[in-house]
Amino acid sequence: MRIVIHGFGRIGRVILRQILTDPAHHDIEVVVINDIASPETCAYLFKYDSVFGSLPGGATFTDGALHAGGRHIPLLTGVALPDLPLKGVDLVMDCTGALKSRGTATAALRAGARSVLISGPSNVADETIVLGANDDRMGAARIVSNASCTTNALAPLLRDLDTRFGMIQGHMTTIHCYTGSQPMVDAPRGPDLARNRAGAVSMVPTTTSAAKLIDRVLPDLAGRVTGAAVRVPAISVSAVDLVVRLTHPPDDPAGALREIAETNAVIGVVEDPCVSVDLRARTESLVIAPHETLATGDQLRIFGWYDNEWGFSARMLDVARMMHARED
Template structure:
């Protein structure tokens, strides 16, 4: 599989780090990188990462290319996706966070890429696909949104739970680390609470996952409400969901959830240990269920808690989704 990475921020760099360090990604060829920020800065931020530590190898930037992992990766600085040389690219991953329309994404196809995978919500994508939830809808779509990190954490779990025991309704709160959309000191950012310093306070806010879960799993549309609290940690987030079943909750909910994780093909993990968020850093699953936190209340209600590395796990799904898009499809 031959990919291009457009946007060398948190997700773009994390995707590349996984491609260069995971043995199962040895067959992934990176045709080029693209970012409008200074490219030597991009190389520096790839080499030294505040979350995942230094890259385990030499990283240099010379002659317009990033050199890492024994590879030479041409590094462009184009604002227009359509200006990139993408004629031999199976999938261009747009990790800029700026592609919001089908016309913007189609510039990648016009430049020669066979597919465009967007690393975030995009209402105008041909499909929004979450692995473990609705990959059967991929079909022949060439412009695909990989949804959000929280949607990737929640939707596969809800699909499996709802298929086994229909859910009447529920509420999810994501306890989310702060991100680059928040200021480091109080500064205008639209919503008043989101304008406060990210590393100082817990910040109540909204999450796109509430809407996206309904898009990805139409059978659960309007059954799951959601909210978010941004917290002063730099990585790893959590999903705290309380679900009410149409009939009864499972007799042994922790073991029931363990079986769901075992059947998820690596999308959902689980742990019996009393872990904290930093223990979950660089986990490739979309969600890791914390089984000791499982609580059954009454005959129909269940509390489920799980961790997700919102950068590393999401980037792993970007690679998996790109493989599906690059493979022959009928």
């Protein structure tokens, strides 16, 4: 599979790190990387990472290419998506967070790319796909959104809960680490006033896109699941705290959650009393902590962890493979 990484920020760099360090991805050829930052800065930030540590073997930029993991990948600066060398490319991973135009996405297809996968919620995509929740809707979609990290954590669990026990309603709070959308010191960033406060100092109540995306990904549950977020002073790994009412509550809630994890490849389990740092670099979309389960009548409280960068990037690669498999 021949891919282009357009946008070499947090997700773009983690995707490439997984490609280089996981032998399962040896067959993926990265044709080119493009970002708005200087190539020297991109190479430096890829070599040294404050979350996942230094890249084994290091990384350098010379002769117009990123040299890492025995590969030499052309690294461009500030090229518009349709102007990239896309002829013969199987898939573009748009990791810019700035693809807002349907015309730009379709122009990439006309330039030669077979498909475009967007690393976030998107209104220009043909479909929003969450592995383990609605991937049966992939069809022939050429422009696909991989939703959000929180939607990937929540939707597969909700689907299984509804299928097995019948969902009446639910509310999710994501306890989310701070991200680049928040300032390090109080500064104007947008209309959500609390999000203008220093992200590494306070817990910040805010919204989550997952609340709306669940309706899109699981239309049968539309209007039955609400969501909110609290950004917290942690650099990686987030959590889902979900309370649901079920038509047929399981007799053994913790056991039922373990069974869901056994049958859904994107859901894992952690039995020990862990803290967030212990879940760093887990590839699952959600890692349930069964011992945190509480049940009262038809109401069930479920707690799970997710590495919002590493797990989400793993799903980007999984969905990319699904999209490519349609060509074979």
